[in-house]
Amino acid sequence: MVRFEDVTLRYGQGPEILTGLSLHLEPGSFHCLVGPSGAGKSSLLKLLYLGQKPSAGRISLFGRDVSRLSRDGRARLRRQIGVVFQEFRLISHLSVFDNVALPLRLAGERESSLRTKVEELLSWVGLADHLRAAPETLSGGQQQRVAIARALVGRPNLLVADEPTGSVDDRIGQRLMHLFQELHRNGTTIVLATHNLAMVERLGHPVLRLEDGQIAGQPGEEREGLGPLSPGSRGHWPA
């Protein structure tokens, strides 16, 4: 599903953010990506959702070497990836409904079938009454739910989420995690970056621990509990 081989990333002439990273994520797997701020989590996610090209190394997604794909080929691949951005990145001039419908419209889905999917999903995340609302009129938690709905609406094969529960209360957070679990059961591969180690423990999925641009804990090396993964803390990684 996802294979990184000796991947290095640096921005311009700056220092290496990720160094010689190699990992393999099986189809349908669920991984939590943890690590302190500045460890390179967001950069790793960018590589995963093809928002950045690696400086060196090889990335394969869905069995295809990304570097060998045409621009259109990469666009096709991106349509199989759902992304929940940390800063939501909702489009302010579009309503909640249109924000969520956008990936389907880009893929050419008909308005009739699109409407049902979007309304169902927004209802599921508790925003059925806000279909026509402008994103800026919503609370942070509501905006995050819109962002999650937008990432899920295209039924992606790979879901990449950067702190998806950062701005929502526990009840909504648990509901979202339940939704992620359900997607995982349906075969979606999920990579979830978070500082919330309690949630990681609750989920009980393999953990990718990133430190100084390198994987410190590989899939398959996951440990019982979170002790070794969170030196000095059992709650959150220090920001």
Next chain:
Amino acid sequence: MSDTELTQLSRRDLPLAGDASARFLPWLIAFMVFLAALALVGADALRQTAARWNGGLSGQITVQLPPLVREDAPTAASRAEQAAALLRDLPAVRSVETLERAEAAALLEPWLGAAANDAALPLPTLITVRHSGDPAPLAAEMRQRLQNEFPDAEVDDHQAWIGGLLNLTRGLEILALFLLLLVGAAAVVTVVFVTRTGLAVHRPVIELLHLMGARDVQIAGRFQTHALWLGLKGGLLGLAVAALCYGALQWAVSPTTLALLPAFEIGPVLLVLLALLPLLAAGIAWLTARVTVLRTLGRMP
């Protein structure tokens, strides 16, 4: 879902119409199309004038007999006939025709008005010689023939001044076409600037669309359609203003002044070219926006 089924982005997805830079584009395009229309009409007017001068005077030599002191009409006619007789039997001469006094006066009327018809006004006698040979040696031969009887006669083969005028009109024609090219280049630069501004203003949304899997042509499609309409709107406006100016000029200029100017009419070819200007402007805007957006998106991963 195959790529051919991918839809274009809607106005709602990327609202370019509200951009400040885009609001000025139709006016700039209108100004350019106006200039282009003027350049086209100017170039065609010069071409027509040059063709008329060339066609009207080639194959002709004009002989001018200065009037004698207190010369009456019968004497003038007799002298004209005498000179014509000397020229008629020259080889290469096809016909010799003396211009009536009334016709000569009509030529001066735009400058002198009614005074041109005054019988007291001394007018030279003009003889038009049509020929089928090389004008320079024939003119020399005609001067020789007239030398004894009419030493003051002037023989003009028109080559000296018509050659200069033709060169001037051709130069101006090239200048007008160069102006057209400049206007086209200015339109391209303007659209590039407006498109880049639009890309910068909407960069966060464009990046998001890109990450969601929008193809470059989908994003470019939105910009190029927008530029096409702005270009067409501006083009039609510019052409309308040019037509109004042309109509106003025709209406404002008096017939006497018009008589001084070379006759000009907008023919079907020029009409088609003028009608194509707004489409050309729209096409340039469309293509420029497309290339600009695709090049910018090409720098995204």
